[in-house]
Amino acid sequence: MTPRYIGITSTIPVEIIYAAGAIPVDLNNVFITSEEPAQMITLAENAGFARNYCAWIKGMFGALQLRPEISEVIGVVQGDCANTGALLELLRHRGLTTYEFAYPSRGDSAGLSRSITCLESALGAAPGESEVWRIRLNETRRTALEIDRLTWQEDIFNGEENHLALINTSDFKGDPDSYFVELSTVLKASRTRTPLVSGVRLGLVGVPPITSDIFTRTAEMGAGVVYNEVQREFAMPHRSASLTEQYLGYTYPYGAGTRAPVIAREAAKRRVDGLIHYVQSFCYHQLDEIIIRETAGVPVLNLEADKPGPLDGRNRLRLEAFVETLKEGKQNNV
Ligand code: SF4
Secondary structure (H helix, E strand, O other): OOOOEEEEOOOOOHHHHHHOOOEEEEHHHHHHOOOOHHHHHHHHHHOOOOOOOOHHHHHHHHHHHHOOOEEEEEEEEEOOOHHHHHHHHHHHHOOOEEEEEEOOOOOOHHHHHHHHHHHHHHHOOOOOHHHHHHHHHHHHHHHHHHHHHHHHHOOOOOHHHHHHHHHHHHOHHHOHHHHHHHHHHHHHHHHHOOOOOOOEEEEEEEOOOOEOOHHHHHHHOOEEEEEEHHHHHHOOOOOOOOHHHHHHOOOHHHOHHHHHHHHHHHHHHOOOOEEEEEEEOOOHHHHHHHHHHHHOOOOEEEEEEOOOEOOOHHHHHHHHHHHHHHHHHHHHHO
């Protein structure tokens, strides 16, 4: 039987896709982990996307051109930006089958249950099967979260390893059993590691960065990322008893007002010295910085980038100055 691939534009209850017997593909990951992400941007711009349109949207559109086996796409139309709705419209126009998923207002449990049931029925998932998958995926989620714990509590994993372990829980790389084995192997091999030297401790909040070298650059500057906010959310770090509860606890779609207290709590718990708030050019999330800055309890650097690739000179200098300031602050507190 030909596998049924379903693209996703953002984290949705992926359990439903598995319950429908299909394979989820996080289009963001296809775009950013490809050897030539810039090529996908070019494909989108050649198709008519404006130069100043969000690069993540262009990248997902480009990824679909290179993966013709993906003929169905689920987009988040509430709890994410309007660009996703416009992208779905275009994909429909191009003949793809699209589904809309809505995260209702925060705390609206009945509304979220309705969204889940709607998607189950649209994809053809048997009743109760998504819950079976929730329980089945929990072990892999817990394994990714153990890597997260070892990152901040025992300094065993670096920020990039942490990022990779967590970010792939959006789709489990399309093969949850293999992904579980992969994470378990990484975890087992870490038992012989000696802890990393702890310098300046950073948190990275906001949409995952489009830049390729933020982790290596910070390491070169004597800093380590011990908190990847949104990536950790993908792994669903809170205990829950149902799919609805699980995705009610997922903070990203419910705005900066919901995310900020969690960020402040995690920053304190992880002894973070400063936060990098990554923002994508032309993205409405830029405004989140005000709430995060006023709530975080630690200094915040707003870092904006547009295209995939290394950090530009200006951002490198700003990052370096930020890390140096945090180092001085630490020394003065000794
Ligand atoms: S980065 Fe911002 S503008 Fe781009 S898709 Fe995500 S929310 Fe929308």
